[in-house]
Amino acid sequence: MLSPEVVAEARRRIAPYINQTPLLRSSLLDRWMQHEFLFKVEGFQKAGAFKVRGALNALVALKQRGVLPREIVAFSSGNHAQAVAYAARQLDVRATVLLPADASSIKRQASAAYGAEVIDTRTRAEAEAKSEALRSRGAYLLHPFDDDDVIAGQGTACFEALQAGVRPDAIFATCGGGGWASGTYLAAELLAPGTPVYAAEPATAADAARSYRGGRIVRLHAAPRTIADGARTLSVAERTFQYLQRLAGFFEIEEDDIVYWTQWLTHLLKTTVEPTSAVAMAGAAEWARSQPAPRRILVMLSGGNVAPETHAQIWARNALSTTPDRRP
Amino acid sequence: MLSPEVVAEARRRIAPYINQTPLLRSSLLDRWMQHEFLFKVEGFQKAGAFKVRGALNALVALKQRGVLPREIVAFSSGNHAQAVAYAARQLDVRATVLLPADASSIKRQASAAYGAEVIDTRTRAEAEAKSEALRSRGAYLLHPFDDDDVIAGQGTACFEALQAGVRPDAIFATCGGGGWASGTYLAAELLAPGTPVYAAEPATAADAARSYRGGRIVRLHAAPRTIADGARTLSVAERTFQYLQRLAGFFEIEEDDIVYWTQWLTHLLKTTVEPTSAVAMAGAAEWARSQPAPRRILVMLSGGNVAPETHAQIWARNALSTTPDRRP
Numbered sequence: 151m152l153s154p155e156v157v158a159e160a161r162r163r164i165a166p167y168i169n170q171t172p173l174l175r176s177s178l179l180d181r182w183m184q185h186e187f188l189f190k191v192e193g194f195q196k197a198g199a200f201k202v203r204g205a206l207n208a209l210v211a212l213k214q215r216g217v218l219p220r221e222i223v224a225f226s227s228g229n230h231a232q233a234v235a236y237a238a239r240q241l242d243v244r245a246t247v248l249l250p251a252d253a254s255s256i257k258r259q260a261s262a263a264y265g266a267e268v269i270d271t272r273t274r275a276e277a278e279a280k281s282e283a284l285r286s287r288g289a290y291l292l293h294p295f296d297d298d299d300v301i302a303g304q305g306t307a308c309f310e311a312l313q314a315g316v317r318p319d320a321i322f323a324t325c326g327g328g329g330w331a332s333g334t335y336l337a338a339e340l341l342a343p344g345t346p347v348y349a350a351e352p353a354t355a356a357d358a359a360r361s362y363r364g365g366r367i368v369r370l371h372a373a374p375r376t377i378a379d380g381a382r383t384l385s386v387a388e389r390t391f392q393y394l395q396r397l398a399g400f401f402e403i404e405e406d407d408i409v410y411w412t413q414w415l416t417h418l419l420k421t422t423v424e425p426t427s428a429v430a431m432a433g434a435a436e437w438a439r440s441q442p443a444p445r446r447i448l449v450m451l452s453g454g455n456v457a458p459e460t461h462a463q464i465w466a467r468n469a470l471s472t473t474p475d476r477r478p
Numbered sequence: 479m480l481s482p483e484v485v486a487e488a489r490r491r492i493a494p495y496i497n498q499t500p501l502l503r504s505s506l507l508d509r510w511m512q513h514e515f516l517f518k519v520e521g522f523q524k525a526g527a528f529k530v531r532g533a534l535n536a537l538v539a540l541k542q543r544g545v546l547p548r549e550i551v552a553f554s555s556g557n558h559a560q561a562v563a564y565a566a567r568q569l570d571v572r573a574t575v576l577l578p579a580d581a582s583s584i585k586r587q588a589s590a591a592y593g594a595e596v597i598d599t600r601t602r603a604e605a606e607a608k609s610e611a612l613r614s615r616g617a618y619l620l621h622p623f624d625d626d627d628v629i630a631g632q633g634t635a636c637f638e639a640l641q642a643g644v645r646p647d648a649i650f651a652t653c654g655g656g657g658w659a660s661g662t663y664l665a666a667e668l669l670a671p672g673t674p675v676y677a678a679e680p681a682t683a684a685d686a687a688r689s690y691r692g693g694r695i696v697r698l699h700a701a702p703r704t705i706a707d708g709a710r711t712l713s714v715a716e717r718t719f720q721y722l723q724r725l726a727g728f729f730e731i732e733e734d735d736i737v738y739w740t741q742w743l744t745h746l747l748k749t750t751v752e753p754t755s756a757v758a759m760a761g762a763a764e765w766a767r768s769q770p771a772p773r774r775i776l777v778m779l780s781g782g783n784v785a786p787e788t789h790a791q792i793w794a795r796n797a798l799s800t801t802p803d804r805r806p
Contacts, residue, residue: 178588178591181591193748194748198748255796255798255799256745256798259798259801260506263506263509263801413786416750416789417584417750417784420521420522420526420749420750420782421748421749421750422744422745422748422749422750454748456745457798458741458793458795458796458797458798459796461744461789461792461793462790462793462794464789464793465786465789465790465792465793466790467786468583468786468787469786470583470584470587470785470786471583473587473591
């Protein structure tokens with residue numbers, strides 16, 4: 151396991167390239183919930199999500215070790231691809247991103263706009279074969295979460311929040327492959343040791359929650375159906391699982407709740423909130439309701455990249471008619 | 479006409495109550511458009527729109543003159559009602575807002591959450607009769623734009639942007655009743671005299687543009703159909719028209735363009751952008767295309783309160799497939 155200190159090192163390493171993202175709150179939400187919620191908003195991060203923190207930390211670390219590759223490859227249907235595209239541009243490295251057929255057009259567009267070569271693939275097998283070919287000509291394949299530097303980089307968001315003086319009673323992060331939750335756990339261990347860190351996952355994609363409860367990694371057989379596209383990973387990695395096992399708990403969130411909190415956070419915070427981010431808030435709301443006294447809760451909002459089709463899906467019905475104090 | 483100095487006074491007056499909203503930009507947008515765009519984002523203002531600036535300036539000015547009423551009344555289907563509700567709460571004044579049947583549920587909800595009494599009315603005539611009754615018992619009716627203190631207050635947003643050091647070649651604001659555009663004009667006259675201020679209006683609601691070109695106020699006979707709900711006013715006031723006549727020009731924006739820029743600004747800035755705000759950007763984009771050299775353009779984004787039905791309407795089709803550099 152990594153020493154929590156790596157998060158502070160990562161923060162220093164990537165500081166010149168990233169935004170110190172804002173902490174937002176809503177007095178209306180706090181009044182309705184009778185708790186204090188603080189949101190670290192990674193939608194305002196470069197390339198619109200926390201992912202660029204891990205990608206940059208990995209690339210700058212390679213550079214510092216004198217082994218910066220000429221080309222970097224990423225395979226992702228989500229924010230990792232465009233984060234790698236963005237990070238590579240900062241370091242003058244060529245980026246090639248392999249995007250599966252179900253990747254949204256805006257991820258393709260953003261990756262290309264950041265200067266990456268975009269290769270469309272039909273299947274995962276095809277992507278793996280292509281990335282092997284690229285590797286054999288010297289490219290570096292950056293994994294979205296099974297990588298120590300990536301995990302340390304993802305922790306820098308929570309590190310910033312805690313360094314800004316937030317002293318939460320609990321911290322919530324969504325779990326996909328586990329890099330975000332692991333980094334968040336390390337940051338808490340460094341700056342607020344003992345603070346419980348909870349993960350939340352869509353109920354339809356609860357491989358990590360089941361792994362956590364069973365003590366061994368459970369792997370899904372097919373991509374789960376959830377609006378939270380950042381949590382569609384089939385399984386966590388051994389590397390992330392060691393941190394996930396130390397979390398205070400896992401919440402499994404229904405799709406209705408994901409949409410509910412996506413609408414409410416968009417409405418109250420006036421920021422674009424990915425459904426993947428709303429998963430963490432839904433977990434926080436569930437936990438808050440179980441508490442006997444007012445708590446201060448830090449919710450890590452992973453990003454704000456929402457495809458137009460997803461926007462349409464989010465707003466297909468009105469969830470704002472039920473205020474959070476009246477939610478059953 | 480007011481002296482531009484009133485905007486500086488208003489800013490001092492309301493400073494304790496408002497947010498200094500951020501200036502945001504998008505490097506992708508600038509690259510695509512070959513101009514520099516700066517956005518003053520009033521979605522991050524208290525109650526989610528610039529309107530609270532005018533309402534607060536009016537109320538605090540009344541208090542300073544020793545005539546703070548016990549009750550304030552507002553009639554509005556838009557952001558003015560909830561701004562008055564918010565402002566009244568800050569000054570411990572009772573607020574009653576009269577909302578017509580077509581006001582969105584979230585405006586009703588927000589007004590009530592800020593502690594206002596909400597009265598639903600079916601017709602404008604009914605609202606006028608009710609507000610007269612309230613006036614006769616000593617309530618103060620605050621007009622959304624036909625009021626000097628309101629106009630001065632609305633100017634404080636542009637004042638902040640210019641005071642932060644922005645030196646734009648042109649400034650764009652959406653025109654509804656004209657308070658926002660008038661205040662913006664006064665702020666520019668104070669801090670960057672001679673800078674052209676342009677207004678933009680939905681083509682289906684272009685009473686102000688026609689008034690501007692004809693030199694006299696044109697009044698619409700029925701509420702215009704536009705997704706930009708903040709620009710559905712039937713006419714400007716004599717009070718605002720004197721400033722509007724000094725603007726550098728008016729742009730009339732098609733509904734398709736309003737939706738296009740609502741989607742793109744949401745996507746690039748990661749903030750909730752009202753269609754009414756996107757009208758100003760559409761005007762700025764049109765002007766920018768006519769320019770022979772790169773310009774720095776300040777776009778005043780009026781607010782971020784979007785009803786769920788409007789979100790659904792905005793995202794009913796995908797406008798993000800055409801990047802701004804390829805927009806005809």
